[in-house]
Amino acid sequence: MLLTLMNEGSLLKILKINGKKETKTFLESLGFVNGADISIVQKMDGNIIVNIKDSRVAINKDIANKIIVQEVL
Amino acid sequence: MKIALVGNPNSGKTTLFNDLTGSKQFVGNWPGVTVEKKEGQIKNYKDVTIVDLPGIYSLSPYTLEEVISREYLINEKPDLIINIIDGSNMERNLYLTTQVLELGIPTVVACNMMDVVEKNQISIDLNGLSKELGVKILPISASKVEGIDLLIEEVVKENNKPSKELDVYSKDVLDSITKIENIISKETNEFLRFKAIKLFEKDEKIMVGFDKKEILKLVDNFEEKFDDDTESVITTQRYEFITNTLKKYIKKNSKQILHTSDKIDRVVTNRFLALPIFILVMGIVYYVSVTTIGEFVTDWTNEVLFGEIIPPLVTTFLENINASPVLISLIVDGIIAGVGAVLGFVPQMLVLFTFLAILEDCGYMARIAFIMDRIFRKFGLSGKSFIPMMIGTGCSVPAIMASRTIENERDRRMTITTTSFMPCGAKLPVIALIAGALFNNSGWVSNSAYFVGIFSIIASGIILKKTKRFSGDPAPFVMELPAYHLPNIKNVFRSVYERGSSFIKRAGTVILLATIIIWFLSNFGFTEGSFGMVEDLNTSILAALGNIFAPLFAPLGWGQWKATVATVAGLVAKEAVVGTLGVLYGMAEVSEEGVEIWSQLALDFTALSAYSFLLFNLLCAPCFATMGAIKREMNNTGWTIFAISYQTIFAYTISLIFYQIGLFVTTGAFGFWTIVAIALILIYLYLLFRPEPSKKYKTNVNYN
Numbered sequence: 001m002l003l004t005l006m007n008e009g010s011l012l013k014i015l016k017i018n019g020k021k022e023t024k025t026f027l028e029s030l031g032f033v034n035g036a037d038i039s040i041v042q043k044m045d046g047n048i049i050v051n052i053k054d055s056r057v058a059i060n061k062d063i064a065n066k067i068i069v070q071e072v073l
Numbered sequence: 074m075k076i077a078l079v080g081n082p083n084s085g086k087t088t089l090f091n092d093l094t095g096s097k098q099f100v101g102n103w104p105g106v107t108v109e110k111k112e113g114q115i116k117n118y119k120d121v122t123i124v125d126l127p128g129i130y131s132l133s134p135y136t137l138e139e140v141i142s143r144e145y146l147i148n149e150k151p152d153l154i155i156n157i158i159d160g161s162n163m164e165r166n167l168y169l170t171t172q173v174l175e176l177g178i179p180t181v182v183a184c185n186m187m188d189v190v191e192k193n194q195i196s197i198d199l200n201g202l203s204k205e206l207g208v209k210i211l212p213i214s215a216s217k218v219e220g221i222d223l224l225i226e227e228v229v230k231e232n233n234k235p236s237k238e239l240d241v242y243s244k245d246v247l248d249s250i251t252k253i254e255n256i257i258s259k260e261t262n263e264f265l266r267f268k269a270i271k272l273f274e275k276d277e278k279i280m281v282g283f284d285k286k287e288i289l290k291l292v293d294n295f296e297e298k299f300d301d302d303t304e305s306v307i308t309t310q311r312y313e314f315i316t317n318t319l320k321k322y323i324k325k326n327s328k329q330i331l332h333t334s335d336k337i338d339r340v341v342t343n344r345f346l347a348l349p350i351f352i353l354v355m356g357i358v359y360y361v362s363v364t365t366i367g368e369f370v371t372d373w374t375n376e377v378l379f380g381e382i383i384p385p386l387v388t389t390f391l392e393n394i395n396a397s398p399v400l401i402s403l404i405v406d407g408i409i410a411g412v413g414a415v416l417g418f419v420p421q422m423l424v425l426f427t428f429l430a431i432l433e434d435c436g437y438m439a440r441i442a443f444i445m446d447r448i449f450r451k452f453g454l455s456g457k458s459f460i461p462m463m464i465g466t467g468c469s470v471p472a473i474m475a476s477r478t479i480e481n482e483r484d485r486r487m488t489i490t491t492t493s494f495m496p497c498g499a500k501l502p503v504i505a506l507i508a509g510a511l512f513n514n515s516g517w518v519s520n521s522a523y524f525v526g527i528f529s530i531i532a533s534g535i536i537l538k539k540t541k542r543f544s545g546d547p548a549p550f551v552m553e554l555p556a557y558h559l560p561n562i563k564n565v566f567r568s569v570y571e572r573g574s575s576f577i578k579r580a581g582t583v584i585l586l587a588t589i590i591i592w593f594l595s596n597f598g599f600t601e602g603s604f605g606m607v608e609d610l611n612t613s614i615l616a617a618l619g620n621i622f623a624p625l626f627a628p629l630g631w632g633q634w635k636a637t638v639a640t641v642a643g644l645v646a647k648e649a650v651v652g653t654l655g656v657l658y659g660m661a662e663v664s665e666e667g668v669e670i671w672s673q674l675a676l677d678f679t680a681l682s683a684y685s686f687l688l689f690n691l692l693c694a695p696c697f698a699t700m701g702a703i704k705r706e707m708n709n710t711g712w713t714i715f716a717i718s719y720q721t722i723f724a725y726t727i728s729l730i731f732y733q734i735g736l737f738v739t740t741g742a743f744g745f746w747t748i749v750a751i752a753l754i755l756i757y758l759y760l761l762f763r764p765e766p767s768k769k770y771k772t773n774v775n776y777n
Contacts (some may be wrong), residue, residue, distance in 0.1 A: 017547075021304075022135045023549055028308045028551065029131030031165045034310070041335050047447055047556060049338060054162040054717045056334060058548035060445040 003038075004072050005048055012069040020065040027067075030057055038069065055063040074121045075230060077146060077171065079173055080157035081126030082164050083180070083349065083555040085185045085215040089157050090125040092221045097359065106631075118229055124151070124308050130165070132172040132271075134278045147264055153233055154180040155224070158586065160190040160197060160212070161556075166314045171241060175267045175537055176627050181234035182210040190554075202322040207237035216561050238266070241314040246306060249295050256291075257283050274304040331447035334556040338440070345665060347444045355463055362425040370420035371498075379413030398527035398604060403443055403592060411588025411645055416577070421498065423573050425467050429460070429475065430568040434560040439552060446550050451667060452531045453538030454491075456550070462488075462530065465495035466523075469695050473702040474496075475574055483543055487534065490716040493695040494529040496522045499647035503690055510671040511683040518684075522691055529692055534724065536760045542715070587645050587697045587766055595656075610656055615641075628746045629689060629725070630682030630732040640689065646696050681739065687731040692724035726753050 006012060009071070014036045016023050031053035042049040046061030059067075078093075080086040111125040127138035134140055146154070156173050158166035162705060173180060182332025184199060203210040211227060213220035227233075248708030253269040260283055261268070270289050272280040273295075278289070299306065329611050341350055384405050391401045432438050438460065457479040463470035472492045479485040495502065508518035535707065537543045596606055598613040607613050619634030619641070626632050626640075635657040643652035658670040674713070678686065694700065694717045704713040733750035736742050 001445050001668070002537060020101065023551075024130070025133050025304065026551065028358075029129075029133065029168060031168070031312075033308055034305075035309075039427050041338055043343060044344050044347065044444070046549070047443065049342060049443070051332075051335065053165040055165060056338065056549065056554040056556070058439075058552045058554050060446065063549050063551055 001069055001071070002065055003040075003048065003050075003069050004061060006040055006069060006071070008040050008043050010040060011072045012040070013069060014038055015073050016068040017066060018068070019063075023063065023066070027063070031055070032067065034059075038067075038073070040050050041072045074153070074229070074231075075147075075149070075151045076115070076121060076123040076153045076155060077125055078125050078155050078157065079142065079146075079169070080128060081130055081159060081162075082130070083171060083553055084157050084159040084166060085130055086157050087125065087184065087217040088561070089155075089183065089213070089221075090123065091563075091567070092215055092218050093123055093225065115225060115229070118225070120230055123155075124149075125686055129169065133274075134276055134681075139280070145459040146178065147267075150263075151178060153227060153228055154178050156180055157183045157185050157215075160184045160186045161195070163197070163319055164312075164315055167319070168311060168545075170206075170208075171239060171311050171315065172267075172395075174206070174239060175270060176235045176264055177266060179233045179235050180208050180226070181228050181233065182208055183213050183775045185213055185215050187212040187220070188214045192247060196324045198322040202318070202385070204320070205318055206239065207452055209233070218565075219773060233290070239314070242307070242310050245295070245299070246273070246310065249291060252291055253288055253574075256287055270307065274307055275619075294341070307572075321736055334554075335371075336435075336552070337557050341437070342440055343445060347440075351444055353440060354432070357461070358425070358428040359466065362421060362428055366424050368421070370424070372509045373418055374682060375417035375426055379409060379417060383413070384409055390499060402596060403589070406596075407588050407592030408585065411649075412585055419573065419577060422468055422471050423569060426466060426569045426572050427565065428469060429464065431560045433568070436555045436557045436565050439554050441764070443550075443552065443554070450550075451541065454487055454530075454534050454536035455479055455481060458484065458488040458492075461492045462495055462679050467498055469493040469495070469497050469699040470702045473699065473706050476510070485711060486707065486716075487537055487543055490537070490651075490719055491530045491533045492704075493699050493720065494533070494692055495526040496691055497647065500691055502645070502651045504687065506654070506674070507683050507687045511678060511680050512675040518687070522687070525688065525691060529723065529727070530759065532757075533719075536757075537719075538765060539760070542663055550728055591642060592613070592646055602660040628733065628749070629728045630685045630736070631678065633677060635677070636686055640693070642696055643690055643695065646698070647690070650690055681732055681735045685728045685735075688731055689724050689728040690726060694721045695725075726757075730754055 003012070014034055015031060016034060017027060017032060026062050036052060039051045040048055041051050041056060046064065047058070048061075048064045049056055076375060078086060078090055080089075086631075090111065090113065093115050095116050105229075113123055113125075115121040115123055126142040129136070129139045129142050130142050132139060132146075134143065138452070145151075154173055154176070156170050157169060170182060184197070190197060199212055201212045211220060211224050213224055215221075233284060248270045250266070250273055253272050254265050257268060257272065258265060270277050272283065275289070275290060275292055294305055309752045340346055388401060388405050391404065429438075432441075441459060442456040444456065445459040449456050449458055458476070461472040463472075464475050469492060472495070473489050475487045476485050476492065479488060490775045496519075501519070504519045504522050508514055508516075512518050594615040595613050596608060597604065597608040598615075598617065600607055600612050606610045607625070610616060615638050616634060619638035622641075623632045623634045623637040626637055631637075635654065638657065639653040643650040654674065655670055658673045673682075700713075700717060703716050704710075707713045707716065730753050733746045734754075737747050737750075
């Protein structure tokens, strides 16, 4: 499921990140790696604030659409 | 001894740097605020130099900051690295640490924010972690200046050794890395491990000078065998290593606590509340700094300090020492009046700077960028452009200085070019003069000025982002939002001091020179065949120059030399437009709005030409102080000339269109300039609505 489609507050795991290598690598250095826990703090018209590895990161819709996640039950 | 300071953005790196050196420096909460290299000496150790490297998340070659840091570490080979990590966010911070340790340079890790760690009831076994990583780890709290002395003691020791090799990678990966080490050891023996790992990740920048073919063959074999990209293999194994290591040494109280920052963000960045809260905060900041405290102090500085106190004192002093009248005129009428007018804004700016520094330091500024990004992206600006524009309603100089927080170069240049379109405080008297003299003091004149400012910024954004100069990928918005915390008084003070002092310094140089020139031009001239000081401004060099350039402004409706000269005087400071017009229309002294000359001005202008005059003065090249700020922030002569030319051409054409079309509509007069105006409208429409050519370049570049 795309990150943009998930709800605020849900606990998720990153399955895959699509997109250009530059963006992907930058995201990786911020902790966006496959298997990482991620949760949505706030959604604003597709722009999202997430909590990942104990820090808050704001990403816009374009980036959020490239992150594939799975809900953790 | 040379030490490099390395760490994530928002890890408190700059604060630690200040603690270690005691130097004055700007501290912000934006990721990547330290793009320039800063050096200092460690307190009480004159022979130990420390370099503050840009805040980075990794040593990969994808951002400018990473490249700068990497190249510094590899080329300059510091004797020691201090790696500052955020104790409340270990996992991500150690990602950089594992890479730093691979360099083989002796490293001391400073674990910051230990006060926050304690408060959040997290226990970290730093000794255990230190043993496992084979590197000294010292607890500190940079903002509370705790643990700094112990850290200094540790780093100045000469016996620090490189850390042992970490057990990060799987056997297959390690085999490949060793093979690459063997290949490149023919060419180099420095940073073997670090380079080998980067080469395994197909790092193009490190590849230069090595046997690219052989290395790539090895990497390709690996990727085929394990069906994975080597770069992500390395990343994953690094994070796995970190997660597994930390499990042993970190105990968190409970996993499900909602951080205070998250709670605040739920409200502050809420879909419905974000904008109202933002408008409220900005309204308060603006109201207090511009209209209440700011105006009070500024009026006092302008009217009392530089009006009633200093000039008579200086005049009396100069008269007492028998200085020549020319010198007295130069100092009192030229320098004190000119520089004083600019310095008059200092108190107001300091109040504004203080507010902004607080907003920046407590973490709200990063949220503003996030909230505004959605809207601003549509016309080629970043969410971070909003702050400069907001400040620009006070004064363009700090506004342009504030653009430094925009790390994307393209966005920053765009912001610098368009920010001074906002009507600043000094333009308000000009607006009041025109409104009073020709529009019955109507309120819509000043309202329209703000509208014109915003319209010009939006239109320019759309036009410029389609030009080649500003083309390219818009930077994707990924930004760490720092945790909210109470502003650190030291950081706020330092930031205000830095910004304020650089403004005052400029007033002492560029503006001083400019006022002397204007004074000279307006006080000297040829009368009855001889050159000398003139009593009557009409015979001054300035008037003569005004007459030469006045025809230039005829198509805008105000080709008189007086208006021309006033516009030129506006380059010193915009409020000088009013003062100059006052002098030129024969009043020795005019009030701020120039009430005395309203009737005379009304004779020389029509409503149309007056508004056109106002438009030009609002939009054209800003005052010298702002031009100086543009030059400094662009840090490039070509870009400075581009920005100022763009503003002036934009102002000229918009005023021309307004006047000529207005004239045609009201009087039916149709002539050459009407055609020019129509042509200009068509050009602007084309520039606004043509398809974005950069999209085409983008796909081309992708295939290269």
